Amino acid sequence: MIVPRKVANSYREMVNSIGFYPSLLSLAFLTFAVITMSIEYTPLIENIKSFISVVLVDSAENARTILSTLVGSIISLTVFSFSMVMVVLNSASASLSPRVVPGLITRKSHQLVLGYYLGSIIYSVIMLININKLEGGATAIPSLGVLFALMFGLVSLGLFVFFIHSISRAIQVDNVLNGLFRQTKSEINAIIKRQQENPLRTLPDFSDWYGINSDTEGYYKGVHSEKLCALLAEHKLELYITVKQGYFTVKGYPFLKCNRDISQHEQLISEILSCFIFYIEEYISDHYRYGLTQISEIAVKAMSPGINDPGTAVKAIDMLSILLIARLSIRDINYTFKKSKDTPLLYIHETSFEELLHDNFTPLRNYAKGDAYVMTNVLEAFKNILFVANNNEDARDSLFKYLNAIVDDINENVTNEYDRHEITNMLKAIARISEKHGERLLARFQRQQAD
Incomplete structure (x- = not known):
């Protein structure tokens, strides 16, 4: 079956969006919250809870306080993290290249952290709304769910430290390159x-x-x-x-x-x-x-x-x-x-x-073309490529055709005698690799210098 192109394009846009993995993780946490509530008060879980009662809350007020604090705190982490992502994307577009932005957006580690935050918030809210009053004045407390929510909150703190470390490295030009x-x-x-x-x-x-x-x-x-x-x-x-x-x-x-x-x-x-x-x-x-x-x-x-x-x-x-x-x-x-x-x-x-x-x-x-330091390194890069491609006639011809264009630009824009001496040395190194073509290139450079 051939998938229509519009459907395929829509799927690709969805997968490559910043919200794809956060949406999947949020759905997973919501499902886990429903499962937790469905087994919370079963006899087997009640027996397990009796063995770990020391880490479970037994007060509805404490449960509400813990869950409310977790929701508010993780929301703050989420807002800060999303803001950091936007800063990184803006900085990458301004100082590196707009073309690297899609790659940063689709970085899975950042999306998974944001998705974990959102999922933890959803899970904690589900637990919060399930603290209910029962007949006779008793209160149903999803103590196991509160424990899970607390664990998710602690993990979120660790992920926040990882996120700050990762996002600070993501914008460094050396790491991007x-x-x-x-x-x-x-x-x-x-x-x-x-x-x-x-x-x-x-x-x-x-x-x-x-x-x-x-x-x-x-x-x-x-x-x-x-x-x-x-x-x-x-x-x-x-x-x-x-x-x-x-x-x-x-x-x-x-x-x-x-x-x-x-x-x-x-x-x-x-x-x-x-x-x-x-x-x-x-x-x-x-x-x-x-x-x-x-x-x-x-x-x-x-x-x-x-x-x-x-x-x-x-x-x-x-x-x-x-x-x-x-x-x-x-x-x-x-x-x-x-x-x-x-x-x-x-x-x-x-x-x-x-x-x-x-x-x-x-x-x-x-x-x-007016920066002698950069142009010298361009010539060195071509020398390194030529060292490998010298026996490849088509590649060698392409390299020297382009080197002629580089030499023309250097002659028009680099006039300092010291800089030209360094460039001459680099052209001599190229001539040692491919003597015939290199000598011709060096003569072209020196002839234009004399003119």
């Missing part, structure tokens, strides 16, 4: 592992395949590959996604190609298109390119006059170089198998190495 780097590298390694486990020597000639037009507009962010491969296997089809993830498509754009002409099968086309995901947010779990973009934007933000943190920019540049080196092991056309098949059913256009260079270094190059 390290998290983005680890997650991005993990996604790249996962693709490399899949391609190594299922090697493919030759690719089909996609030029003769038949186009399938998009039925919606938006940013293409991914595909439900398992569901789509099952559909393709059922109809004995192969599909090629011609656009890279993050590409903005308009209605009618031919972003797919099929090995058979299915233009007359509208229902099948509709089922295929329903497997594709279109939304605005960028999650690294969708594609590693989003992690590279977020690291690059943090570097650009660090170079803004309001922040002026070249050290962070340099660290981000070093991370980009390591990730781009890992990217060299991925083929430009990715592919996905159905478990029972030996032939790929889905081919995916990966963002090329040259496109990644342009997309991630161009904003930084344009913003920091």
Whole structure:
């Protein structure tokens, strides 16, 4: 059964919202409160309560005081914690990049803490309203429920300490960069592992395949590959996604190609298109390119006059170089198998190495082209990538094509003799790795300097 795209999008928005896990935990605590009250006065529980009477309340007034205090205190913790989340999101958007906000919102540890607070409040309120007067002046006290509520309150205090520690670390730029780097590298390694486990020597000639037009507009962010491969296997089809993830498509754009002409099968086309995901947010779990973009934007933000943190920019540049080196092991056309098949059913256009260079270094190059310290480190990053990619002709050509652009910007914006000497030394180090291209690049720099 194919799930309608609007339903799938609504589900994704709900799962990625800050209130998803708090809502689930609140429901769980409410259920537990109902269960507690249903067994509170059974003979078995009464016998258990007689053994632990020393930790149970025996006064309705004490029970009301404890529960009221717990509710008020945990509400205060919840309000403060939610306020801290909003401060962190605002600070991350202003000082890092707006693109990292979705990742911070969906951080499960913070959502679970907030959900525990809300659940504890709900549980305590349920216990509070179940302190009832009985016939003859007696009072029914859910003493076991009060004990549980007190335990939940004590745990909430511990979670509050953890929350403050975690939220203070979440906004530190080093921790954000390290998290983005680890997650991005993990996604790249996962693709490399899949391609190594299922090697493919030759690719089909996609030029003769038949186009399938998009039925919606938006940013293409991914595909439900398992569901789509099952559909393709059922109809004995192969599909090629011609656009890279993050590409903005308009209605009618031919972003797919099929090995058979299915233009007359509208229902099948509709089922295929329903497997594709279109939304605005960028999650690294969708594609590693989003992690590279977020690291690059943090570097650009660090170079803004309001922040002026070249050290962070340099660290981000070093991370980009390591990730781009890992990217060299991925083929430009990715592919996905159905478990029972030996032939790929889905081919995916990966963002090329040259496109990644342009997309991630161009904003930084344009913003920091007058900063000799940062530009020297950009050249060092390219030298490190070149050290690994020197035998890869396409990657080497892309690197030197972009290095020419970097040298042109440096010549126009860096005039200090000392800074230019440092840059010359870095270009000489590049020339030692790739002599022919490097000497040409060094001559270009020195010629423009003489002019």
